[in-house]
Each structure stands twice: as structure tokens, then as C-alpha cells.
Amino acid sequence: MKQHFLWIYVLILFVLAGCKSLQEKGNDQFLSGQYQYAINTFTQILEQDSSNLEANQVIAESYRLSNRIEKSEPYYSQLAEKEPSFDTYFFLGQSLKAQQKNEEAIAAFEKAKSYTSDEAILAKNQREIEAIKLAVGIENYWPNHELVNYKELNTAGADYAPVFSEDFLYFTSGRQASGLYPATGTPYTKLFRARADGVKVDVGAIQALPEFRNEDGLNQAAIAISPDGNTIIYARGNSTSSKDLPDVALFVSYFRGAGFTQPIWMPVNEDETWWNSTPAFSPDGSELYFASNRPGGFGGIDIWKATRLANSDFGNPVNLGPTINTPGNEMFPRMTPDGKFFFASDGHPGYGKLDLFVAENNESGTQVIKNLGQNINSKDDDFGIFFTEYPKSGFISSNREGGIGDDDIYFFEDKTPKPKIINVLLNVYTKEAKPDGTEAILPQTRVVLYGSDNKQQGGDFSNTNGRVRFTMTTDADYTIIASKGGYFSKSIPYTTRGKTPDPATLIQEVTNVSLDTTIILDQLILEKSIVLDNIYYDLDKAEIRTDAAVELDKLVKILLDNPTIRIELSSHTDSRSSDTYNLDLSQRRAQSAVDYMVSKGVAAERLVAKGYGESQLIIKEAQTEEEHQTNRRTEFKVIEIKE
Numbered sequence: 001m002k003q004h005f006l007w008i009y010v011l012i013l014f015v016l017a018g019c020k021s022l023q024e025k026g027n028d029q030f031l032s033g034q035y036q037y038a039i040n041t042f043t044q045i046l047e048q049d050s051s052n053l054e055a056n057q058v059i060a061e062s063y064r065l066s067n068r069i070e071k072s073e074p075y076y077s078q079l080a081e082k083e084p085s086f087d088t089y090f091f092l093g094q095s096l097k098a099q100q101k102n103e104e105a106i107a108a109f110e111k112a113k114s115y116t117s118d119e120a121i122l123a124k125n126q127r128e129i130e131a132i133k134l135a136v137g138i139e140n141y142w143p144n145h146e147l148v149n150y151k152e153l154n155t156a157g158a159d160y161a162p163v164f165s166e167d168f169l170y171f172t173s174g175r176q177a178s179g180l181y182p183a184t185g186t187p188y189t190k191l192f193r194a195r196a197d198g199v200k201v202d203v204g205a206i207q208a209l210p211e212f213r214n215e216d217g218l219n220q221a222a223i224a225i226s227p228d229g230n231t232i233i234y235a236r237g238n239s240t241s242s243k244d245l246p247d248v249a250l251f252v253s254y255f256r257g258a259g260f261t262q263p264i265w266m267p268v269n270e271d272e273t274w275w276n277s278t279p280a281f282s283p284d285g286s287e288l289y290f291a292s293n294r295p296g297g298f299g300g301i302d303i304w305k306a307t308r309l310a311n312s313d314f315g316n317p318v319n320l321g322p323t324i325n326t327p328g329n330e331m332f333p334r335m336t337p338d339g340k341f342f343f344a345s346d347g348h349p350g351y352g353k354l355d356l357f358v359a360e361n362n363e364s365g366t367q368v369i370k371n372l373g374q375n376i377n378s379k380d381d382d383f384g385i386f387f388t389e390y391p392k393s394g395f396i397s398s399n400r401e402g403g404i405g406d407d408d409i410y411f412f413e414d415k416t417p418k419p420k421i422i423n424v425l426l427n428v429y430t431k432e433a434k435p436d437g438t439e440a441i442l443p444q445t446r447v448v449l450y451g452s453d454n455k456q457q458g459g460d461f462s463n464t465n466g467r468v469r470f471t472m473t474t475d476a477d478y479t480i481i482a483s484k485g486g487y488f489s490k491s492i493p494y495t496t497r498g499k500t501p502d503p504a505t506l507i508q509e510v511t512n513v514s515l516d517t518t519i520i521l522d523q524l525i526l527e528k529s530i531v532l533d534n535i536y537y538d539l540d541k542a543e544i545r546t547d548a549a550v551e552l553d554k555l556v557k558i559l560l561d562n563p564t565i566r567i568e569l570s571s572h573t574d575s576r577s578s579d580t581y582n583l584d585l586s587q588r589r590a591q592s593a594v595d596y597m598v599s600k601g602v603a604a605e606r607l608v609a610k611g612y613g614e615s616q617l618i619i620k621e622a623q624t625e626e627e628h629q630t631n632r633r634t635e636f637k638v639i640e641i642k643e
Helices: 002-031 035-048 053-065 069-082 086-098 102-115 119-134 546-561 579-599 625-631
Strands: 145-149 159-165 168-173 190-197 219-225 231-237 249-256 276-281 287-292 302-308 314-319 330-335 341-345 355-361 367-371 382-389 393-398 408-414 421-433 439-441 446-451 456-461 467-472 477-483 490-495 510-521 530-532 565-572 607-613 633-641
Touching: 002 035, 002 053, 035 053, 053 069, 053 086, 069 086, 086 102, 086 119, 102 119, 159 219, 159 382, 159 393, 168 219, 190 219, 231 276, 249 276, 276 330, 287 314, 287 330, 302 330, 330 382, 341 382, 355 382, 421 477, 446 467, 456 467, 477 510, 490 510, 490 546, 530 546, 546 565, 546 579, 565 579, 579 607, 579 633
Parallel strands: 159 408, 219 276, 421 510, 565 607
Antiparallel strands: 145 408, 159 168, 168 190, 219 231, 231 249, 276 287, 287 302, 302 314, 330 341, 341 355, 355 367, 382 393, 393 408, 421 439, 421 467, 446 456, 446 477, 477 490, 530 633, 565 633
16 A cells, blocks of 8 residues: 555656646747747646646737737636736736627726726726727728638638739748748748739749748748839748847848849848838838837837938838827838828727728828728738729738638728719700790700800700700709790700609619700890780889899890890880870889899890880770780880891
């Protein structure tokens, strides 16, 4: 029995020694940035002791530092329960936020407040809470853009950061890997290209970057190509060799004569210990945008801008400021020709981890940040936008659920439905008024169509059927003018508003709507008197009444439509009262009518006022009130036509 207990004791010592060995190994892996290896090691320890706080701590931090914070929730939860602190609750909140567990995330951030009094840290924590609340109700920036996984292009590994240049699509990929990146346990990445026509890529002819050789045992990623195609900048790093650079840096290759130079470290990196990546050129190639964790930023990774120098290098980087950069991470910049600035961020209000945003100026000239919306973004990482036809089509990168592998390349296109076309075909018929009150076709009449801007939109002579056809647009206002020698010209307003169907109810792409209208012209005969109906005056008065003004406005329109005529406007009374009185009254009434028309824009020299009193009675022996009314009339006649 004693011998049995001895064996158990030896076994326990062996297990404890093994755990200690695993712990030391895991810590070494963590401290050297081999996060995935550290996760694997400490997972073995948790299998033996699930309450081991150091193991939970290292695994949680390893997931966070390798950009997989959504997987750290159970480990931070364990830490928060046993050894709560601000960092534990803050990172737990970020993990929950990355999974869109928004209510739980807010609760974690609220608990974090009680573990610090540092105002700067509390402000950072409050920003996370506000970002979650502001993310509710985000509108899609491009409502009709559709995103599609480019399955034929993607692999089971990482494929991301596509850039289009000179009929080729360049991108980063884990295919043809030369080992695993210890931080994530995924294949090292290289640069590739394939022929492309916009978003259509020849996936059968993908080749490793031919301009210079991809290196083994490190990550090469996020390529940028200058607008003229002569400069290539990319991010290079994560080597496990102690002889290599300690962090990710930007390298540049120039086209010289027969080919590209061997890539060299860029001075814009400034310090070998700073992380610099995701480069992008401005549309004119004079500026370089990139992401960096260098000092002087606003927290995490910021976007910086450097200007091209006389020697073609880039120098004097400046931070893009707090409107774009946040205490979180901003990267993958993209400036467009219209001045808008696209980038990825996990610090602005969004759906989880990295989302795509645009910085643009509002009406007052202030720069505002807008999330591109859930038809582009997801709860996972969405980044690396590039336009093949701005802003209608292009590519993004994402590791969202439902992809082919790790990071995948997606293409997007504007699927805005083509508007239903409605052609309004207006048939204008020209006719003349006959003395007997009938109407007759009036061919060879000039008909002109004007838009609401008074610009001519069409004109022709009516055919033998008196018809002219115009093509018009929906919901628009027009003026139609008809003229012919020997007739009064006439203009009429015409609108297509309310005369066509709702495009949303149409099925066909093109619908023709035929409408008709008629213009009737009166003969223009010198010295022929034309009675103006409904011109009434109050008893013994000469002032223009409201009802009389309506009729005089019609005569004003005739005069404005016919600027070459001069008229006499005459007033007649009945035979009641004296000749002298009636003559004076009719003259005053005629002059009052002329004055009214002058006030409406008719030149005074085109008008002659004439009062005839009772000298031209139509019914000489008028007895009834109707007969007297016939004699009391206002007439006009054309007395001159100027050529």
C-alpha cells in the first residue's frame, strides 16, 4: 500500500513539473509575440486547471493582440470574476462588442468605470459606450451597392487588400506559403497579381508578384502602386529571424529602365521599432497615406500622411487628426479624386471590429465621418476598399462569417435599378376659328415648344392634318407658341404633371405616353372690330372692376403674343343719357382700360383709347335691358401691323 502511494506522489510531482514547464514555455512564446503558440500551450494548462488565472490572462491577451479579440470573451470573463480590474472589464467589453453583444458590452464598460479614476481612461471607456449607442440606426451610404464574395479568387487562407493598376489586380494572399506566422498560426502572406477588367478577374492566371521576388519566412502585404505605375510600396515584417527588422515597415521599389529595383526600407518609417503598414497613394501620387503606431497619435494605430520630396521619397509625416483618428485603430486609407477619404476603423461607431468609413465635408465645410452601413460592413473586420470605377464598383476585404477562408476579397457593384423611361409624345393640333363659330384645320402653322427655363426645345410646322409632335419629359412645365401669317399668334401653357403613370407601377423599361392638345388661332384683319365679352363698369364709373380685369388680361396676352400689332381699344355706351355725357364716359372708360393694360406690361404706344359714346349703336331702338347691354360694349381692332 505504501508503495502504491509513493507512485501516486511521484506522478503528482511529475505533472506539476510538467505544468511548470508548459507555463514557462507559454510565457516565452507570449513575450516573443508567438501568440498562437502561446494560446496552444496555455490551453493545455487550462485543460488540467480551468481556473488558472495566468493561463486565462495569457490566452485572452494573445487573442486580443493578434486581432481576434472576439475569441477572448470566456477568458476575460474568468478574470473579471476572480480578479476584476479596469483592463479586464474594458477588454471584455470590446470582445462582446466585436460579437455584437451590445447590451452585455455596455454592462462590461459600465463596470470598468468603478476600477479607475483616471479621466483620460474613463473618457476612452465612455467613447466605447457612446459608439455602441451611435451605431444603432446607421444608414447605408450606398443603399443599392451589393457585396459578393469573390469565391473563385479566394483560398482557405488569407486573401485581402486588393489594388487595381494597369489592367492587373494586385493583392495579398497566404497561398504558396513558406511557413506559419506564429502570432496567428496562419500562413505567411505574399503578393500576387492577376489580369483584370474592372471587378472581373482572370482567376486562372494568378501569379506571384513578378516585379520583384517575394521573400520567405515573413509577411508581405498591403501593396500600393503609384498612379503612374512606377513606384510600388508595401508592408514587410513579422520575421522570426533575430537578424531581421523588429517590426512591420514600409518598403519601396522603383521602376528603373528595364524593371523594378530591389525593395528598400523607406525613411518614412523613421524608427525600426514602430509599426508602419497599409500604404496608399493620393490620386495624383504626391502624397502617401499609411497607418502607424508611432508616438504623437491619438491611441492605437493612426493614419498619417507624408508628402513626396524632390528626390521622390516621402517625408515629414503628419497625423490626420482627431476627426479621423481615435483611441482605437485606423488603417487602410483610400483618398478619392473628389476629395473623400475612405478608411477602416474600430474606434468610430460601427458594427463590431474594423468597419469601413468615409470622411467628407458637409454643407458648412466641416469634415464628418460616416459608416458605410451594413450592406458593406459586418460585425467582423471589413477593410481595404479599392474602387475600380468610383463609386460604382470595386473591392473590399473581410473576414466575416460565410467566407471561403480567413480574410476574403469581396467585390461590390452599384445595383441601383435602371429608371423606367417614360416618353411623353404630345400631338399639337392647329386650327382656326371660323366666323360661323366652327373650327377648321390650319396647316403650315409654326409651333414652337419652350421649357420652363424659356429655352426652345423644339419647333416645326403643322402638317396637312394640322399636327405637330413633340417629345417631352414627365413632371415638367412648358409653353407652346403657334403663329401663322394673317392670324393672331397664341401662346398656351402646358404641363405633363399628373398626366403620366407612376414609374414604380411600370413593368416595361420604356413606356410611351401619347397626349393631345389643340391651339385655335383667330384671323388677324385690319380695322375689324372684335368685341370683348364681360367688360362691365359700375354705374357712371370708369374704374376697372375685377371681372373686367380678367377679360382685359386676355387681351394683354394677345398683345404680348403679337408684338408687331397696334390696336385701338374703344368703349361704347347705350343711348340713355345725353350724347355729351356718354361720349365723355366712354372715353374715360376706354382710357381706363388702356391704362390697365399698360400697367400689365403693354407699351403705351401700341394702344389707342377711343370713346364713341352712343354714336355706334348696334340696336338703334333698344328697348330691353338686354338690348341696351348689347350696345354697351368694349371692342378692339388692329389698326397697324409693323413688319
